């Protein structure tokens with residue numbers, strides 16, 4: 001039986017970047033999508049141009065409890081097979097120059113919303129005896145670097161959550177995939193928060209030089225089909241960093257301290 005064709009997949013962060021590429025590729029493979037992001041108009045435009053029939057569920061994931069209430073009512077009659085927690089927001093500011101509130105915002109979107117949506121969907125998957133929870137974390141959840149202390153903290157946390165959740169659901173035929181991309185060419189830097197909580201508003205050469213969102217999405221879909229637990233996606237140093245960190249931690253710390 002196909003893991004994608006005919007399946008209902010709830011995808012967050014579907015309005016841009018990796019999420020948009022996932023929406024396009026999953027729809028092309030015959031999935032029925034529930035598309036989530038904040039901008040309803042954009043989601044409707046995407047849903048209308050994708051092949052197949054898709055629903056839109058706009059919500060702000062910086063308010064996870066509200067999002068769960070809204071999703072509970074919306075998804076009442078819908079059998080979700082796969083949840084993809086992809087929505088996320090990055091950071092480009094030094095810890096000493098970052099308001100505490102920015103840390104909370106980064107945790108709400110990158111960590112608490114994943115916990116909330118996963119806890120909402122997992123009992124349904126357990127009852128169905130089948131399903132998948134996918135979370136797009138980051139290489140920043142394996143290796144810390146400058147100007148990402150809040151983002152990295154949230155991504156380290158979400159990887160830990162997924163490791164525990166995977167262990168708890170292992171005997172219930174619910175699989176948990178953690179995706180750790182290195183640099184991917186998307187709007188992530190543009191939308192990243194700076195110290196006062198505003199958006200950076202410009203591209204970043206690291207992300208601009210990364211792999212395409214389409215390549216990242218294709219690797220995620222391959223990993224879902226192969227029942228992988230965790231994948232590192234990317235190229236060059238941003239892909240190698242987690243392995244280097246494990247075997248040569250001192251070298252990685254020195255390299256990270258030298259980078260801007």
Ligand SMILES: NC(=O)c1ccc[n+]([C@@H]2O[C@H](COP(=O)([O-])OP(=O)(O)OC[C@H]3O[C@@H](n4cnc5c(N)ncnc54)[C@H](O)[C@@H]3O)[C@@H](O)[C@H]2O)c1
Nearest residue numbers: 013015016017018060061062087088138183184186187188
């Ligand atoms: N681009 C990279 O280099 C990179 C690297 C590692 C991990 N990631 C992760 O990949 C995921 C997708 O990011 P992207 O690179 O496609 O960036 P992006 O900025 O292009 O897309 C982010 C998506 O998340 C949504 N989103 C952000 N805040 C939200 C909120 N409060 N409520 C609802 N939706 C919200 C946006 O609307 C958008 O659809 C994120 O979790 C990000 O942390 C990206």
